[in-house]
Amino acid sequence: MMKEYLKTVYDSFASIGKVKFDPASFDEDITAKLTKFDRAIRLRDARESFAALVVFIIFFIKLIMANQSRLGQVGDIIVLFSCIFITYVLHRFKSFSSNVYSLPIMEYIQHQRIFLLNQKKLLNNILWWYLLPLSIGLILPEFENELSGRQVTFIVLLATMMGVIYYLNLKAAKSLQPFIEEIDDFVKDAKEAD
Amino acid sequence: MNPSEQLFKEAFNSNKDRIFRICRSYSKSNEDAEDLLQEVLLNVWKSLPNFKGNASIDTWIYRITINICLRARHFSRKVNKHMIRVDGVSLANTAEEVDYSKDAEYASLAACIEELKGINKSIVLLYLEDMPYKGIAEVTGLTENHIAVKMKRIKSQLTNCVKSK
Numbered sequence: 001m002m003k004e005y006l007k008t009v010y011d012s013f014a015s016i017g018k019v020k021f022d023p024a025s026f027d028e029d030i031t032a033k034l035t036k037f038d039r040a041i042r043l044r045d046a047r048e049s050f051a052a053l054v055v056f057i058i059f060f061i062k063l064i065m066a067n068q069s070r071l072g073q074v075g076d077i078i079v080l081f082s083c084i085f086i087t088y089v090l091h092r093f094k095s096f097s098s099n100v101y102s103l104p105i106m107e108y109i110q111h112q113r114i115f116l117l118n119q120k121k122l123l124n125n126i127l128w129w130y131l132l133p134l135s136i137g138l139i140l141p142e143f144e145n146e147l148s149g150r151q152v153t154f155i156v157l158l159a160t161m162m163g164v165i166y167y168l169n170l171k172a173a174k175s176l177q178p179f180i181e182e183i184d185d186f187v188k189d190a191k192e193a194d
Numbered sequence: 195m196n197p198s199e200q201l202f203k204e205a206f207n208s209n210k211d212r213i214f215r216i217c218r219s220y221s222k223s224n225e226d227a228e229d230l231l232q233e234v235l236l237n238v239w240k241s242l243p244n245f246k247g248n249a250s251i252d253t254w255i256y257r258i259t260i261n262i263c264l265r266a267r268h269f270s271r272k273v274n275k276h277m278i279r280v281d282g283v284s285l286a287n288t289a290e291e292v293d294y295s296k297d298a299e300y301a302s303l304a305a306c307i308e309e310l311k312g313i314n315k316s317i318v319l320l321y322l323e324d325m326p327y328k329g330i331a332e333v334t335g336l337t338e339n340h341i342a343v344k345m346k347r348i349k350s351q352l353t354n355c356v357k358s359k
Contacts, residue, residue, distance in 0.1 A: 006352055029281040034236070099241055102241050105333065
């Protein structure tokens, strides 16, 4: 009785939003657009890796060619390892496969939760895996001799920039919390047998 | 064309209006729902090589539909910047927004469905699209008994809600 009533009301909406599907033009379009789409994604990923590669090459050449003190060499090595580690971390936690969308809702929700928790952890810990190693590597050579005015300015500017990046990342991590809580509520509601 | 692509086209063609209605229930406008439909379609197409046939293709498509809708509307702050629109799929009457004043009862039902929490909304939408409890269980990952218990409660909640509005 209730079902019939609800169905009748719901079906009064059924005429709205008819979808037209033309398999021929779909076929023609999807392959071309997906190829273009995949290329754009690959390009975006390559741009991120390219930036790290450029920094890596510059500091590698500096390490080999420049006549530096031990402190300068240690700084360069830290920057080189930071580049490799940052690239690894970014690729490792970037996203999850689109295959997860075909999982049952409850399983998908768990994947989405883990993904958000990883993103939050990554943003909260950016000081340790990104900012601090890179900053130490860049600042260390400056302490070779007594600091000049130019060196002090460089250190202050770098510290300020890293501070701003750190603050923005903490803010972004905080903005993920409502989504995690919504997922937790969703799972709790779903598990209740009402 | 490989068999899974052919299977997808047949399944999409017979379910397209239902998929759109589900997208519409998670959207504020037809345009918004069309974006969701496109995203569903792309993800279904991209996932096709991984379709193993463990569930029916219809169940598989509904899973993707609801998961995409949930992600887009509830669990992510990201707007899909890489959204592409595929030709061959469009709304027959894009200009026509839902005119709730024409059907007060439907407007009440839509508002009451909107008030449902979490997975209850997904369950009731699949139920109203005539999916059996077994199918709903396969889409959601809950047991059939659990769905039956939930549906009993939701039906009475919805009926009371619609009549009181």
